[in-house]
Amino acid sequence: MEPQRTKISALVITYNELGYIEKCLKSVEFADEIIVVDSYSTDGTYEYLRAHPKVRVIQHPFKNYTAQKAFTLSQASNDWVLFVDADEIVTPELRHEITNTVNSNQGHAAYWFRRKFMFQQKQLRFSGWQTDKNYRLFRKSKAQFSDKRIVHETLEIKGSSGILKNKLTHYCYRDYRNYKNKMLVYGRLKAKEALQKNKGFNPILLVAKPTFTFLFNYIIRLGILDGFKGITVCYLNALCDWERYLELRRLEHEQKAISLKTISQRSS
Template sequence: MGLQSTKITALVITYNEIGYIENCLKSIEFADEIIVVDSYSTDGTYEYLSAHPKVKAIQHPFKNYTAQKAFTLEQASNDWILFVDADEVVTPELRKEITQTVNNSSKTHAAYWFRRKFMFQQRRLRFSGWQTDKNYRLFRKSKVEFSAKRIVHETLEVNGTSATLNEKLTHYCYRDYADYKRKMLLYGRLKAKEAIQKGKSFTIGMLLGKPTFTFVYNYIFRLGILDGMKGIKVCYLNALGDWERYLELRKLEQEQKAPSLKPVQQRGN
């Protein structure tokens, strides 16, 4: 693999990731520092992390994705950051491109987008709305901060230019139906919080119309139909997340009107 002169810190956040975190960590062992922030897993994830010789494991309560990732970023010792999810794997080809990029003396970019190859269990998910997905995964700590405008599907505010790497990150997005459903429902609740913070209001039209639009758009126009049964499941559960968003938005509005009601508690990440 060769020596790298520029040090990299790899960061991950976790909650109940046994079965995924092992492969993720193996793929980022080339980093000089690996920090994983766990939001009190109950499946042995934290115990596994604590026993890992190359990992600095920290437990921190989960508020939302942006807050958790911002806290994790603060723990890094190096300027160059590789931030991956626990269900993502850096391929050898991508690892080579990462190390070449941070060690390029003529580099001018502050942050890099990664495109992702989505895996439905062990099979490729090619469409269903995910084919153009990309996220910031490699960046300089001194040049970025997580945007406070979003608490789910977090993004960076970058002081400088950005580029996209050629190699793709492998994302094992679908473990099983129950796990993906849990994620979509959580995303929906967090999006409802975002919406109410922005002053948006619940409407019955959005409750009925947005999930329908999401399913039809991803299944028909974004070619989920070509993913077979995988496409039906993913497109349905993505639409379910929108249904949950507007149900939760209605609950939050009701709580604002009746402050004595007990607030809805968030669960995990």
């Protein structure tokens, strides 16, 4: 009698991912269920997902990345979950490693994945991404998303972690506009995160942090070896920091205006 195979839930969150989600879903069809939570896409992504025979799609309003992924995790039927972004692809080699891992009873509660970053159709080898790794495979019963971060979310794991050998392919850069918009959104969410931690706006950091980010990734992290791709990605990553401090300043002004209005209303 063959041992019972461990079931896996593949989870994805989406917003306007048509053109990328198709390859992502194809790469995770080995999972026993595929759940996609869509934050009201306007480009046909939701309609495509509704018509997909192997996908259960749910629409849910987007608050931040941590909240959206925590909601998605709660929908999984199986204990083992594979969480991928809509622009990520599980290679055949990685798929084989994933299924072997969850069925081998190695004892780990979660696994780190390293990623191969793609600038359109060409690999981005440096620019600060070469040591990137994220939790992508883990047991639902042993993990939860930390509420301390609302962007670049992190998992709190109860138990030990392993790391898989094969890499996840990440099409991080589609075009300039898409990547720029993504960095601006990240920056604004990081500003909200900073405000929640009582970290105030600093005019020196408005200039110093983006400058440091660019130089660190372009020179120290060897973005210069990625050629034009490296310049573009390092600049846009620095733009994320610039937007963070601009947004933090705006949020602080907004907060002060509300406080003054409240005081004025109480005294009148």
